[in-house]
Amino acid sequence: AVVSTQSTGKQGTGNIPILPFVTMATSAFVWTNYGLMKGDGTILFVNFIGCVLNCTYILLYYWYTPNKKVVYKTVGGFVGILMLVHMYSNVYHANQEQAIEFFGLFGNVLAIAMFASPLAQLRVVIETGSTESMSFLLSFMVCVQCLLWWWYGVLISDFYVMFPNIIGTVLGFIQLAVFGYFKNKQPLNVSKVLQDV
Numbered sequence: 001a002v003v004s005t006q007s008t009g010k011q012g013t014g015n016i017p018i019l020p021f022v023t024m025a026t027s028a029f030v031w032t033n034y035g036l037m038k039g040d041g042t043i044l045f046v047n048f049i050g051c052v053l054n055c056t057y058i059l060l061y062y063w064y065t066p067n068k069k070v071v072y073k074t075v076g077g078f079v080g081i082l083m084l085v086h087m088y089s090n091v092y093h094a095n096q097e098q099a100i101e102f103f104g105l106f107g108n109v110l111a112i113a114m115f116a117s118p119l120a121q122l123r124v125v126i127e128t129g130s131t132e133s134m135s136f137l138l139s140f141m142v143c144v145q146c147l148l149w150w151w152y153g154v155l156i157s158d159f160y161v162m163f164p165n166i167i168g169t170v171l172g173f174i175q176l177a178v179f180g181y182f183k184n185k186q187p188l189n190v191s192k193v194l195q196d197v
Helices: 002-010 018-038 041-064 068-092 096-128 134-158 159-182 188-197
Strands: none
Touching: 018 041, 018 096, 018 159, 018 188, 096 134, 096 159, 134 159, 159 188
């Protein structure tokens, strides 16, 4: 919501990429299907809301970006992936249990990739000594969210919910530790390092 507000306030999307929004929407869609197949109302409801919110972000991005071709290509690519996933699931998984396992595994891959993506900024943080390129609030909320989902997975004894979220919790704590370590350090010129990267 913060990114979309910044985008609308500036009448453009700046350097914000579309990929995170599309990836989150795809992940939420996969987990919505997982919740639907398992008959789990909590997973279904939360991820359905995630689908709606991320599709809204994508529409806002499309509205304000001057480069609409990138949106077409990215969204089209992920829609194609989702169609292939559904076709594969329908053809190769004869029963419901196999389909649930398949969507659980696919959801795990997407979730871990999303939780790990902020770690790409660590090189910049280490080189500059500044956490300017990372969001503390986002890192903190990811950590809390993963911890809560991990606990929910424990309560319902669901490995597919527990596993990616314990990984996400650990990665979230790593990001918070980076903020703590570099908090009082004298930063280098961030824009110069970003140009070199």
